[in-house]
Amino acid sequence: MRLRVTSLGILWLLLASAASADTIHLKNGGTIVADSVREKGNRYIYDVGDDSYAIPKSSVDHIEAGGLAASAASSSDKVADLPVFVPVESLANIGNLPKDIIQDGKVDPDALSKLEKQGNAELSATADFIAGKFEFEHGNVDSARRYFDSALRFQPANATILTYYAALLVRTGNAAQALIYAQQAVNAAPQSPDAYTVLGYAQQACDHTKEAVAAWQHSLELRPDPNVRQYLAKAQREQNVETDFSERESSHFVLRYEGRQTSDAFRAQILAALESDYDDLARELGTPPHDNILVTLYTEQAFFDVTRAPSWSGALNDGKLRIPINGLSSVTPDLARVLRHELAHSFINQLSAGRCPIWLHEGIAQLMEPKSLGGDGRQLAQLFKTQRNIPLNMLEGSFMSFSGAQAYLAYAESLAAVSYVSDSYGISDIQRILQRLSEGSSTEAALRATIHSDYGQLEAEVGKYLSDKYGD
Numbered sequence: 214m215r216l217r218v219t220s221l222g223i224l225w226l227l228l229a230s231a232a233s234a235d236t237i238h239l240k241n242g243g244t245i246v247a248d249s250v251r252e253k254g255n256r257y258i259y260d261v262g263d264d265s266y267a268i269p270k271s272s273v274d275h276i277e278a279g280g281l282a283a284s285a286a287s288s289s290d291k292v293a294d295l296p297v298f299v300p301v302e303s304l305a306n307i308g309n310l311p312k313d314i315i316q317d318g319k320v321d322p323d324a325l326s327k328l329e330k331q332g333n334a335e336l337s338a339t340a341d342f343i344a345g346k347f348e349f350e351h352g353n354v355d356s357a358r359r360y361f362d363s364a365l366r367f368q369p370a371n372a373t374i375l376t377y378y379a380a381l382l383v384r385t386g387n388a389a390q391a392l393i394y395a396q397q398a399v400n401a402a403p404q405s406p407d408a409y410t411v412l413g414y415a416q417q418a419c420d421h422t423k424e425a426v427a428a429w430q431h432s433l434e435l436r437p438d439p440n441v442r443q444y445l446a447k448a449q450r451e452q453n454v455e456t457d458f459s460e461r462e463s464s465h466f467v468l469r470y471e472g473r474q475t476s477d478a479f480r481a482q483i484l485a486a487l488e489s490d491y492d493d494l495a496r497e498l499g500t501p502p503h504d505n506i507l508v509t510l511y512t513e514q515a516f517f518d519v520t521r522a523p524s525w526s527g528a529l530n531d532g533k534l535r536i537p538i539n540g541l542s543s544v545t546p547d548l549a550r551v552l553r554h555e556l557a558h559s560f561i562n563q564l565s566a567g568r569c570p571i572w573l574h575e576g577i578a579q580l581m582e583p584k585s586l587g588g589d590g591r592q593l594a595q596l597f598k599t600q601r602n603i604p605l606n607m608l609e610g611s612f613m614s615f616s617g618a619q620a621y622l623a624y625a626e627s628l629a630a631v632s633y634v635s636d637s638y639g640i641s642d643i644q645r646i647l648q649r650l651s652e653g654s655s656t657e658a659a660l661r662a663t664i665h666s667d668y669g670q671l672e673a674e675v676g677k678y679l680s681d682k683y684g685d
Contacts (some may be wrong), residue, residue: 214522214526214527214528214529214530214555214558214575214612214613235247235248235249235250235259235276235277236276236277237250237257237259237268237273237276238273238274238275238276238277239272239273239274245259245268247259247260247266248260250276252270253267253669254600255269255270255271255600256268256269256270256600256604257270257273257276258669266604266606266607266668267604267606267668267669267672268604268607269600269601269604310328310339310340310343311343311347313328314328314340314343314344314347315343315344315347320344320347320348320356320360324340325340325341325344328340334367334368335367335368337363337364337367338364338365338367338368338371338374339364341360341361341363341364341367342360342361342364342371342373342374342377344356344360345357345358345359345360345361345363345364345374345377345378346377348360348653349361349377349380349381351653352566352568352650352651352652352653352654353652353653354381354384354385354566354651355652357381358378358381361374361377361378361381362378365378370397370401371401372398372399372401372402372405372408373402375394375395375397375398375401375408376394376395376398376405376407376408376411378391378394379391379392379394379395379398379411379412379414379415380411380414382394382415383411383414383415383418384566384567385563385566385567386502386503386504386559386562386563386567387503387504388415388418388419388504389419389503389504390503391411391414391415391418392412392415392416392419395408395411395412395414395415395416396412398411398412399412399428404435405435406432406433406435406436406438406441407432409428409429409431409432409435410428410429410432410438410441410444412425412428413425413426413428413429413432413441413444413445413448414444416428417444417448417532418532419504420467420469420507420533422448422451422452422455423452425444425448426445426448426449426452429441429444429445429448430445433445447519447520447521450518450519450521451519454511454515454518454519455469455471455509455519457471457472458470458471458509459471459472461480461484462505463484463487463488464488465487465488465491465501465505465506466484466487466488466491466505466506466507466508467505467506467507467508468480468483468484468508468509468510469507469508469509469510470509470510471510471512471515474510474512474538475510475538475542476542478543479541479542479543479544480510482543482544483508483510483544483552486544486549486552486553487506487508487552487556490552490553490556491506491556493553494553494556494557494560494581495560497581497640498557498560498561498564498577498581498640498643498644499560499564499644500560500563500564501560501563502559502560502562502563503563506533506534506556506559507532507533507534508533508534508536509533509534509535509536510536510537510538511535511536511537511538512537512538512539512540513537513539515537516529516535516536516537517537519535520535522613523613523614523615523617523620524617525615525616525617525620525621527551528551528554528555529555530555530556530558530559534552534555534556534559536548536551536552536555550582550584553581553582554578554579554581554582555578557577557578557581557582558574558578561573561574561577561578561647564644564647564648564651565647565648565650565651566650566651568650568651568653569647569650570608570609570610570656571608571609571610571611571612571627572605572608572609572623572626572627572630573627573630573631573646573656574627575612575623575624575627575628576627576628576629576630576631576632577631577643579624579627579628579631580628580631580632580635584628585628585632586625586628586629586632586679586683589625590629590679590682590683591683591684593625593626593629593679593683594676594679594680594682594683594684595684596622597629597672597675597676597679597680598676598680598684602622602626602672602676603622603623603626604668604672605626605630605668605671605672606656606657606668608623608626608627609656612624629675629678629679630671630675631643632678633671633674633675633678633679634646634664636678637664637674637678638663638664642663642664645662645663646659646660646663646664649662649663656668
């Protein structure tokens with residue numbers, strides 16, 4: 214998403230995180246469960262597993278020591294934008310299989326090999342599925358694909374395996390391939406709401422909105438689900454707005470537009486700009502998206518009707534580039550930056566297997582525009598100096614609920630952090646961070662493995678960078 218705000222608000226925002234042992238009680242009523250908590254200046258530092266996070270003292274009511282530990286994944290560890298499956302199809306009697314296959318937090322290949330030697334196809338398929346599901350849920354995309362492929366060799370018509378595999382393919386930008394597996398899942402289990410849900414995902418990602426609406430409606434008939442209702446409602450809004458839209462294609466893009474909005478010349482300019490940006494980003498960031506990228510041009514009202522985005526947003530990439538053109542008749546410098554910014558998100562998604570935290574996503578996209586901090590640098594330097602910046606770990610999730618001023622600060626901090634990494638280590642280390650994320654690392658683990666900084670160290674280094682560059 215690209216921000217549309219004109220001034221920097223001097224404020225910070227609390228976004229609750231979660232995890233495991235001492236309990237931090239927040240003034241807003243929320244709680245954070247952590248392994249340990251310690252004071253540092255005007256912040257509390259708390260640990261969750263191997264990662265450390267910061268929170269301003271002014272946001273904390275009190276801290277309760279001890280308590281029962283509870284595990285929770287950070288936003289970058291969750292498989293976003295996919296349903297929670299409750300498969301109804303039969304697999305082999307699982308019994309203790311998960312405990313046999315998952316040892317010390319990872320898949321045991323020897324256990325899989327022993328099970329396969331028993332010569333039971335259903336058992337082998339189930340074992341490989343358990344391994345693939347574990348890797349999928351932990352963001353290890355390549356490993357998950359290998360295990361799902363192996364499972365399908367033993368049971369090629371198993372709807373549960375096909376459904377998960379299709380979900381993984383949608384999640385990693387392989388929508389056209391996902392559509393094949395999702396349709397096979399529906400054929401194998403016509404009473405499975407999960408199969409229809411994922412079929413809808415794949416169809417929507419392939420710009421088959423009408424078919425996605427039908428698939429999600431059928432899924433809801435089989436089993437009510439509030440998340441699926443939300444997907445359906447958005448698809449129906451899109452369908453209503455885009456009923457009379459036309460299409461134009463180029464090498465890497467499918468452009469959808471309402472004929473009276475734009476001229477042929479303007480649409481040709483947009484596609485030319487996008488193709489040029491595509492080539493530039495492929496050189497700068499690497500691996501481009503697998504499938505053609507869908508781009509839809511809207512009036513401003515239609516954009517907000519379809520996306521329900523906050524008023525400060527200037528465009529959106531939710532798998533499709535959604536661009537409000539606001540009566541423009543040519544590609545202005547500002548529109549060119551919007552196009553490049555939103556396209557960068559597609560590359561970042563591909564490189565990180567959809568696991569990139571939002572601050573890093575938006576920081577890289579702004580850097581690619583290209584955008585600099587400019588006049589905001591001095592104010593940001595002061596915020597970091599006085600520890601009144603938003604801690605980066607609190608910017609891993611969506612900015613969509615932020616006010617305009619809060620979003621502006623979040624975007625500025627994101628750009629500052631990525632600018633520091635780029636200026637200090639080069640774009641190659643940004644690529645390496647994204648690669649680590651795609652392999653299942655947490656954000657902080659990816660940072661430590663590349664630039665040797667946890668969140669606390671990174672914020673200190675960004676603060677010094679801002680002070681040196683913009684401070685008094």
